[in-house]
Amino acid sequence: xxxxxxxxxxxxxxxxxxxxxILTFVMLLGNMIKLADLIISKGISILVAGKxxxxxxxxxxxxxxxxxxxxxxxxxIGRLSGDNELVAIRSSGIGLFxxxxxxxxxxxxxxxxxxxxxxxxxxxxxxxSRETLIELGSQNPMAAxxxxxxxxxxxxxxxxxxxxxxxxxxxxxxYEPQGENKPPRTIIAKKGExxxxxxxxxxxxxxxxxxxxxxxxxxxxxxxxxxxxxYFMNIDFKKQAAAVVNKKAKDMTLQELREEIDRFxxxxxxxxxxxxxxxxxxTLAFSCIVFIFAGAPFAMITRRREKSLNxxxxxxxxxxxxxxxxxxxxxxxxxxxxxxxxxxxxNIIFGLLGAGMLYKTCLS
Numbered sequence: 001x002x003x004x005x006x007x008x009x010x011x012x013x014x015x016x017x018x019x020x021x022i023l024t025f026v027m028l029l030g031n032m033i034k035l036a037d038l039i040i041s042k043g044i045s046i047l048v049a050g051k052x053x054x055x056x057x058x059x060x061x062x063x064x065x066x067x068x069x070x071x072x073x074x075x076x077i078g079r080l081s082g083d084n085e086l087v088a089i090r091s092s093g094i095g096l097f098x099x100x101x102x103x104x105x106x107x108x109x110x111x112x113x114x115x116x117x118x119x120x121x122x123x124x125x126x127x128x129s130r131e132t133l134i135e136l137g138s139q140n141p142m143a144a145x146x147x148x149x150x151x152x153x154x155x156x157x158x159x160x161x162x163x164x165x166x167x168x169x170x171x172x173x174x175y176e177p178q179g180e181n182k183p184p185r186t187i188i189a190k191k192g193e194x195x196x197x198x199x200x201x202x203x204x205x206x207x208x209x210x211x212x213x214x215x216x217x218x219x220x221x222x223x224x225x226x227x228x229x230x231y232f233m234n235i236d237f238k239k240q241a242a243a244v245v246n247k248k249a250k251d252m253t254l255q256e257l258r259e260e261i262d263r264f265x266x267x268x269x270x271x272x273x274x275x276x277x278x279x280x281x282x283t284l285a286f287s288c289i290v291f292i293f294a295g296a297p298f299a300m301i302t303r304r305r306e307k308s309l310n311x312x313x314x315x316x317x318x319x320x321x322x323x324x325x326x327x328x329x330x331x332x333x334x335x336x337x338x339x340x341x342x343x344x345x346x347n348i349i350f351g352l353l354g355a356g357m358l359y360k361t362c363l364s
Contacts, residue, residue, distance in 0.1 A: 004089065005102045008076070012103050015075035019068040019311075027060050028053075048132060055129035058122045065114055066287040069107060071314040073295035076103075081300045096361065100296055107289040114285035119254040127251035145194070148333065149249045150260075150273065154203075154235050158184075158264075160273060162333070167194045172207065174233075175269050183268040185213040185223060189231065207231040249277045272339055276332040279343035283325065290347045291317070294354030297361045321346055 035049045077100075080086050089099060145151060147169075151159040162171035169192055176185040189210030196203055208230055213223035252260060257278050261271045294317065324346040332342035 004094065004099070008080075008099055009102050009106070011076040011079065012072050012106065016068055016072035019071040019075070019314075020064060023064045023067055023071075024060070027064065028057075031056055031060075051132050052129055055125040055132070058117060058125045062114065062118055062122055062284055065110060065117075066284065066291055067314060067318055069110055069288045070291035070295045070317060071311060073103065073292050074299045074314055077296050077299035086300065096300070096358075100292070100358075103296070104289065104292055107292040110288040111286045114288055115282065118281040118285050123247075123251050123253050123256075127247055130248075130251065146248060148273065149277075150264075151248070157235060158269060169193065172205075172210075173270075174205075175267075177267045177269070180266060183223075185215075187212045187231070187233070201236065203235040205233050205235065207233065249274055252277075254278065254281075270335065272335045273333045275339035276329060276343060279332075279340050280325070280329060283343045283347055286347055287321065287350075290351045290354065292354075293358060294350045297354060297357035300361050301357070321350060324349065 032053070035053055039046065039049050077086075080089075080099075086096070086099070090096065145159075145161065145164060147161050147164040149160070151161070156176055158175040158177065160173045160175075161169050163169060170190065172187075172189050172192060174187040176187075178184055187207065187210065189207035191209065192205060192207040194203060194205060207228070210228060210231065212226045212228060212231060214226045216222045216224050247256065249257065249260075257274055261274050264271045264274070295314075298313070298317075325343075328337065328342040328345045331337040332339045
Protein backbone atom coordinates (compact mmCIF):
# COMPACT_ATOMS: atom_id res chain seq x y z
CA UNK A 1 0.00 0.00 0.00
CA UNK A 2 2.84 2.40 0.74
CA UNK A 3 4.18 2.04 -2.81
CA UNK A 4 0.71 2.66 -4.23
CA UNK A 5 0.14 5.65 -1.91
CA UNK A 6 3.44 7.23 -2.92
CA UNK A 7 2.68 6.61 -6.59
CA UNK A 8 -0.76 8.28 -6.37
CA UNK A 9 0.64 11.23 -4.41
CA UNK A 10 3.49 11.62 -6.92
CA UNK A 11 0.96 11.88 -9.75
CA UNK A 12 -1.19 14.31 -7.78
CA UNK A 13 1.60 16.63 -6.63
CA UNK A 14 3.15 16.69 -10.10
CA UNK A 15 -0.14 17.90 -11.55
CA UNK A 16 -0.79 20.20 -8.56
CA UNK A 17 2.49 22.11 -8.83
CA UNK A 18 2.16 22.33 -12.61
CA UNK A 19 -1.31 23.88 -12.19
CA UNK A 20 -0.07 26.13 -9.40
CA UNK A 21 2.77 27.45 -11.57
CA ILE A 22 0.63 28.06 -14.66
CA LEU A 23 -2.25 29.73 -12.80
CA THR A 24 0.07 31.88 -10.69
CA PHE A 25 1.97 33.01 -13.79
CA VAL A 26 -1.22 33.86 -15.70
CA MET A 27 -2.85 35.77 -12.82
CA LEU A 28 0.31 37.62 -11.86
CA LEU A 29 0.96 38.56 -15.49
CA GLY A 30 -2.48 40.18 -15.73
CA ASN A 31 -1.91 42.18 -12.56
CA MET A 32 1.63 43.14 -13.57
CA ILE A 33 0.15 44.91 -16.58
CA LYS A 34 -2.04 46.97 -14.23
CA LEU A 35 0.95 47.79 -12.02
CA ALA A 36 2.98 48.79 -15.08
CA ASP A 37 0.18 51.18 -16.01
CA LEU A 38 0.38 52.73 -12.51
CA ILE A 39 4.13 53.22 -12.92
CA ILE A 40 3.78 54.80 -16.36
CA SER A 41 0.57 56.81 -16.06
CA LYS A 42 0.55 57.61 -12.33
CA GLY A 43 4.28 57.93 -11.87
CA ILE A 44 4.56 55.66 -8.81
CA SER A 45 7.96 54.25 -7.98
CA ILE A 46 9.02 50.69 -8.77
CA LEU A 47 9.47 50.10 -5.02
CA VAL A 48 5.84 50.98 -4.29
CA ALA A 49 4.68 48.88 -7.24
CA GLY A 50 6.74 45.99 -5.84
CA LYS A 51 5.02 46.33 -2.45
CA UNK A 52 1.59 46.27 -4.09
CA UNK A 53 2.66 43.21 -6.08
CA UNK A 54 3.69 41.33 -2.91
CA UNK A 55 0.47 42.26 -1.09
CA UNK A 56 -1.52 40.93 -4.04
CA UNK A 57 -0.06 37.40 -3.98
CA UNK A 58 -1.93 36.05 -0.88
CA UNK A 59 -5.27 37.21 -2.31
CA UNK A 60 -4.60 35.44 -5.61
CA UNK A 61 -3.76 32.22 -3.78
CA UNK A 62 -7.23 32.12 -2.22
CA UNK A 63 -8.47 31.35 -5.75
CA UNK A 64 -5.42 29.56 -7.13
CA UNK A 65 -5.35 26.84 -4.42
CA UNK A 66 -8.88 25.48 -5.07
CA UNK A 67 -8.46 25.63 -8.86
CA UNK A 68 -5.06 23.91 -8.67
CA UNK A 69 -6.49 21.19 -6.41
CA UNK A 70 -9.36 20.52 -8.81
CA UNK A 71 -7.07 20.54 -11.86
CA UNK A 72 -4.58 18.22 -10.15
CA UNK A 73 -7.33 15.69 -9.37
CA UNK A 74 -8.59 15.80 -12.95
CA UNK A 75 -5.07 15.42 -14.40
CA UNK A 76 -3.77 12.72 -12.04
CA ILE A 77 -6.88 10.56 -11.73
CA GLY A 78 -7.69 11.14 -15.40
CA ARG A 79 -4.28 9.80 -16.40
CA LEU A 80 -4.58 6.75 -14.15
CA SER A 81 -8.04 6.07 -15.53
CA GLY A 82 -7.02 6.70 -19.15
CA ASP A 83 -4.11 4.25 -18.88
CA ASN A 84 -6.40 1.65 -17.24
CA GLU A 85 -4.22 1.68 -14.13
CA LEU A 86 -7.30 2.11 -11.95
CA VAL A 87 -8.76 -1.07 -13.47
CA ALA A 88 -5.54 -2.95 -12.72
CA ILE A 89 -5.46 -1.65 -9.14
CA ARG A 90 -9.11 -2.55 -8.52
CA SER A 91 -8.60 -6.01 -9.97
CA SER A 92 -5.99 -6.62 -7.27
CA GLY A 93 -8.68 -6.08 -4.62
CA ILE A 94 -7.93 -2.44 -3.71
CA GLY A 95 -10.99 -0.15 -3.62
CA LEU A 96 -11.13 3.26 -5.26
CA PHE A 97 -11.63 5.01 -1.92
CA UNK A 98 -8.30 3.62 -0.68
CA UNK A 99 -6.66 4.98 -3.82
CA UNK A 100 -8.16 8.42 -3.17
CA UNK A 101 -7.59 8.53 0.61
CA UNK A 102 -4.04 10.03 0.38
CA UNK A 103 -5.36 12.78 -1.92
CA UNK A 104 -8.30 13.42 0.42
CA UNK A 105 -5.88 13.87 3.34
CA UNK A 106 -3.87 16.35 1.25
CA UNK A 107 -7.13 18.18 0.48
CA UNK A 108 -7.92 18.48 4.19
CA UNK A 109 -4.44 19.92 4.85
CA UNK A 110 -4.82 22.41 1.97
CA UNK A 111 -8.24 23.47 3.28
CA UNK A 112 -6.88 24.05 6.79
CA UNK A 113 -4.04 26.11 5.34
CA UNK A 114 -6.60 28.07 3.28
CA UNK A 115 -8.57 28.82 6.48
CA UNK A 116 -5.49 30.52 7.95
CA UNK A 117 -4.74 32.22 4.62
CA UNK A 118 -8.27 33.62 4.22
CA UNK A 119 -8.81 34.67 7.83
CA UNK A 120 -5.40 35.94 8.93
CA UNK A 121 -2.99 36.57 6.04
CA UNK A 122 -5.16 37.94 3.22
CA UNK A 123 -6.96 40.58 5.37
CA UNK A 124 -3.61 41.97 6.54
CA UNK A 125 -2.15 42.08 3.01
CA UNK A 126 -5.36 43.64 1.67
CA UNK A 127 -5.24 46.38 4.32
CA UNK A 128 -1.54 46.99 3.70
CA SER A 129 -2.16 47.42 -0.02
CA ARG A 130 -4.83 50.05 0.72
CA GLU A 131 -2.48 51.85 3.09
CA THR A 132 0.17 51.89 0.37
CA LEU A 133 -2.29 53.44 -2.08
CA ILE A 134 -3.20 56.09 0.51
CA GLU A 135 0.49 56.92 0.86
CA LEU A 136 0.55 57.82 -2.82
CA GLY A 137 -1.40 60.92 -1.87
CA SER A 138 -4.78 60.12 -3.37
CA GLN A 139 -7.38 62.48 -1.90
CA ASN A 140 -10.28 61.19 -4.01
CA PRO A 141 -13.17 60.21 -1.69
CA MET A 142 -14.39 57.76 -4.33
CA ALA A 143 -11.43 55.58 -3.37
CA ALA A 144 -13.17 54.86 -0.07
CA UNK A 145 -16.31 53.58 -1.77
CA UNK A 146 -16.53 49.87 -2.38
CA UNK A 147 -19.59 47.75 -3.12
CA UNK A 148 -20.60 44.93 -0.81
CA UNK A 149 -18.80 46.15 2.32
CA UNK A 150 -19.43 48.53 5.21
CA UNK A 151 -17.76 51.90 4.55
CA UNK A 152 -16.66 53.62 7.76
CA UNK A 153 -14.25 56.12 6.18
CA UNK A 154 -16.50 59.13 6.75
CA UNK A 155 -17.37 60.79 10.03
CA UNK A 156 -20.84 60.14 11.48
CA UNK A 157 -21.94 57.66 8.81
CA UNK A 158 -21.69 53.94 8.09
CA UNK A 159 -22.52 53.24 4.43
CA UNK A 160 -23.31 50.00 2.66
CA UNK A 161 -23.74 49.93 -1.14
CA UNK A 162 -24.74 46.79 -3.00
CA UNK A 163 -23.59 47.92 -6.45
CA UNK A 164 -21.37 50.71 -7.81
CA UNK A 165 -20.92 51.52 -11.50
CA UNK A 166 -18.68 54.55 -11.97
CA UNK A 167 -20.36 57.41 -10.13
CA UNK A 168 -23.72 55.62 -10.16
CA UNK A 169 -24.92 53.23 -7.49
CA UNK A 170 -27.95 51.13 -6.61
CA UNK A 171 -29.41 49.83 -3.35
CA UNK A 172 -27.66 51.99 -0.76
CA UNK A 173 -28.08 52.03 3.02
CA UNK A 174 -26.73 54.90 5.12
CA TYR A 175 -26.61 54.53 8.89
CA GLU A 176 -26.05 57.38 11.33
CA PRO A 177 -25.42 55.82 14.77
CA GLN A 178 -27.11 57.62 17.65
CA GLY A 179 -25.13 56.04 20.47
CA GLU A 180 -25.15 52.89 22.57
CA ASN A 181 -28.43 50.92 22.65
CA LYS A 182 -30.17 53.46 20.40
CA PRO A 183 -31.44 52.65 16.90
CA PRO A 184 -29.45 54.37 14.14
CA ARG A 185 -30.96 56.89 11.80
CA THR A 186 -31.28 55.04 8.50
CA ILE A 187 -31.55 56.25 4.91
CA ILE A 188 -32.35 53.73 2.17
CA ALA A 189 -32.47 54.44 -1.57
CA LYS A 190 -32.93 52.29 -4.66
CA LYS A 191 -30.36 54.19 -6.70
CA GLY A 192 -28.42 57.43 -7.02
CA GLU A 193 -25.12 59.01 -7.93
CA UNK A 194 -22.00 60.52 -6.39
CA UNK A 195 -20.99 64.13 -7.04
CA UNK A 196 -17.51 65.12 -5.83
CA UNK A 197 -16.97 68.80 -4.93
CA UNK A 198 -13.20 68.94 -4.32
CA UNK A 199 -13.09 72.72 -3.82
CA UNK A 200 -15.51 72.41 -0.89
CA UNK A 201 -14.15 69.00 0.15
CA UNK A 202 -17.64 67.55 -0.02
CA UNK A 203 -19.03 64.31 -1.40
CA UNK A 204 -22.59 64.99 -2.53
CA UNK A 205 -25.00 62.05 -2.71
CA UNK A 206 -28.05 62.25 -4.92
CA UNK A 207 -30.47 59.58 -3.64
CA UNK A 208 -33.46 58.47 -5.70
CA UNK A 209 -36.59 56.56 -4.56
CA UNK A 210 -36.12 55.80 -0.91
CA UNK A 211 -36.95 56.44 2.72
CA UNK A 212 -35.27 58.52 5.40
CA UNK A 213 -35.54 58.49 9.18
CA UNK A 214 -36.26 62.02 10.38
CA UNK A 215 -36.33 63.22 13.99
CA UNK A 216 -39.83 63.61 15.36
CA UNK A 217 -40.10 67.22 16.66
CA UNK A 218 -42.59 66.21 19.36
CA UNK A 219 -40.44 63.23 20.44
CA UNK A 220 -36.72 63.80 19.66
CA UNK A 221 -35.85 60.30 20.84
CA UNK A 222 -37.81 58.72 17.97
CA UNK A 223 -37.91 58.93 14.18
CA UNK A 224 -40.62 58.98 11.56
CA UNK A 225 -40.28 57.61 8.03
CA UNK A 226 -40.09 60.08 5.16
CA UNK A 227 -40.55 58.78 1.61
CA UNK A 228 -38.71 60.70 -1.09
CA UNK A 229 -38.24 60.71 -4.85
CA UNK A 230 -34.99 62.71 -4.74
CA TYR A 231 -32.87 63.43 -1.67
CA PHE A 232 -29.50 65.19 -1.46
CA MET A 233 -27.00 64.84 1.35
CA ASN A 234 -23.47 66.14 1.78
CA ILE A 235 -20.61 64.23 3.38
CA ASP A 236 -17.55 66.13 4.51
CA PHE A 237 -14.32 64.35 3.49
CA LYS A 238 -11.80 66.77 5.04
CA LYS A 239 -10.75 63.99 7.40
CA GLN A 240 -11.35 61.25 4.87
CA ALA A 241 -7.66 60.88 4.00
CA ALA A 242 -6.95 59.74 7.55
CA ALA A 243 -10.16 57.77 7.96
CA VAL A 244 -10.00 55.84 4.71
CA VAL A 245 -7.37 53.49 6.14
CA ASN A 246 -9.98 52.24 8.60
CA LYS A 247 -10.43 48.54 8.05
CA LYS A 248 -13.20 47.33 5.79
CA ALA A 249 -14.68 43.84 6.13
CA LYS A 250 -12.13 42.41 3.67
CA ASP A 251 -9.30 43.88 5.75
CA MET A 252 -10.42 42.32 9.03
CA THR A 253 -9.22 39.10 10.58
CA LEU A 254 -11.80 36.66 11.92
CA GLN A 255 -11.51 38.07 15.44
CA GLU A 256 -11.88 41.64 14.21
CA LEU A 257 -14.99 40.72 12.22
CA ARG A 258 -16.58 39.21 15.32
CA GLU A 259 -15.79 42.35 17.33
CA GLU A 260 -17.27 44.52 14.56
CA ILE A 261 -20.44 42.39 14.54
CA ASP A 262 -20.83 42.87 18.31
CA ARG A 263 -20.33 46.63 17.93
CA PHE A 264 -22.87 46.93 15.09
CA UNK A 265 -25.42 44.83 16.97
CA UNK A 266 -25.30 47.25 19.89
CA UNK A 267 -26.22 50.14 17.56
CA UNK A 268 -28.90 48.24 15.64
CA UNK A 269 -27.05 47.95 12.32
CA UNK A 270 -27.76 44.88 10.17
CA UNK A 271 -24.74 42.55 10.40
CA UNK A 272 -25.71 40.11 7.61
CA UNK A 273 -22.95 41.37 5.23
CA UNK A 274 -20.27 40.81 7.91
CA UNK A 275 -21.55 37.32 8.70
CA UNK A 276 -21.57 36.64 4.97
CA UNK A 277 -17.89 37.63 4.76
CA UNK A 278 -16.99 35.23 7.60
CA UNK A 279 -18.81 32.24 6.11
CA UNK A 280 -17.63 33.04 2.58
CA UNK A 281 -14.01 32.69 3.70
CA UNK A 282 -14.71 29.26 5.21
CA THR A 283 -16.57 28.17 2.08
CA LEU A 284 -13.65 29.12 -0.18
CA ALA A 285 -11.16 27.43 2.15
CA PHE A 286 -12.99 24.09 2.27
CA SER A 287 -13.67 24.14 -1.46
CA CYS A 288 -10.27 22.38 -1.79
CA ILE A 289 -11.59 19.18 -0.22
CA VAL A 290 -14.98 19.58 -1.94
CA PHE A 291 -13.32 19.74 -5.36
CA ILE A 292 -11.49 16.48 -4.69
CA PHE A 293 -14.82 14.70 -4.17
CA ALA A 294 -16.33 16.50 -7.17
CA GLY A 295 -13.35 16.08 -9.51
CA ALA A 296 -12.25 12.49 -8.82
CA PRO A 297 -15.38 10.67 -10.09
CA PHE A 298 -15.59 13.08 -13.04
CA ALA A 299 -12.00 12.19 -14.01
CA MET A 300 -12.74 8.45 -13.67
CA ILE A 301 -15.78 8.71 -15.91
CA THR A 302 -14.30 10.95 -18.63
CA ARG A 303 -10.92 9.08 -18.65
CA ARG A 304 -9.16 12.14 -20.11
CA ARG A 305 -5.36 12.26 -20.32
CA GLU A 306 -5.10 15.54 -22.26
CA LYS A 307 -3.93 18.39 -20.02
CA SER A 308 -5.65 21.12 -22.03
CA LEU A 309 -9.05 19.41 -21.82
CA ASN A 310 -8.69 18.82 -18.09
CA UNK A 311 -7.79 22.47 -17.56
CA UNK A 312 -10.93 23.34 -19.52
CA UNK A 313 -13.08 21.02 -17.40
CA UNK A 314 -11.58 22.54 -14.23
CA UNK A 315 -12.44 26.09 -15.29
CA UNK A 316 -15.96 25.02 -16.29
CA UNK A 317 -16.57 23.46 -12.88
CA UNK A 318 -15.06 26.49 -11.15
CA UNK A 319 -17.24 28.86 -13.18
CA UNK A 320 -20.39 27.00 -12.10
CA UNK A 321 -19.16 26.98 -8.50
CA UNK A 322 -18.46 30.72 -8.38
CA UNK A 323 -21.77 31.55 -10.06
CA UNK A 324 -23.49 29.67 -7.26
CA UNK A 325 -21.29 31.39 -4.68
CA UNK A 326 -22.09 34.87 -6.02
CA UNK A 327 -25.81 34.11 -6.15
CA UNK A 328 -25.99 32.81 -2.59
CA UNK A 329 -23.73 35.65 -1.39
CA UNK A 330 -26.26 38.15 -2.74
CA UNK A 331 -29.13 36.35 -0.98
CA UNK A 332 -27.15 36.30 2.26
CA UNK A 333 -26.07 39.97 2.16
CA UNK A 334 -29.63 41.14 1.47
CA UNK A 335 -31.00 39.06 4.35
CA UNK A 336 -33.06 36.76 2.11
CA UNK A 337 -31.28 33.68 3.47
CA UNK A 338 -29.45 32.75 6.68
CA UNK A 339 -25.75 33.65 6.07
CA UNK A 340 -24.18 30.37 7.23
CA UNK A 341 -26.59 28.26 5.16
CA UNK A 342 -26.39 30.48 2.08
CA UNK A 343 -22.60 30.45 1.99
CA UNK A 344 -22.43 26.71 2.70
CA UNK A 345 -24.77 25.85 -0.17
CA UNK A 346 -22.14 25.77 -2.99
CA ASN A 347 -20.02 23.30 -1.00
CA ILE A 348 -23.08 21.27 -0.01
CA ILE A 349 -24.30 21.04 -3.62
CA PHE A 350 -20.92 20.16 -5.13
CA GLY A 351 -19.99 17.91 -2.21
CA LEU A 352 -23.20 15.86 -2.40
CA LEU A 353 -23.01 15.58 -6.20
CA GLY A 354 -19.37 14.51 -6.00
CA ALA A 355 -19.98 12.04 -3.16
CA GLY A 356 -22.93 10.53 -5.04
CA MET A 357 -20.92 10.14 -8.25
CA LEU A 358 -17.99 8.69 -6.32
CA TYR A 359 -20.23 6.18 -4.57
CA LYS A 360 -21.73 5.02 -7.88
CA THR A 361 -18.27 4.85 -9.48
CA CYS A 362 -16.89 2.73 -6.62
CA LEU A 363 -19.81 0.30 -6.95
CA SER A 364 -19.55 -0.03 -10.73
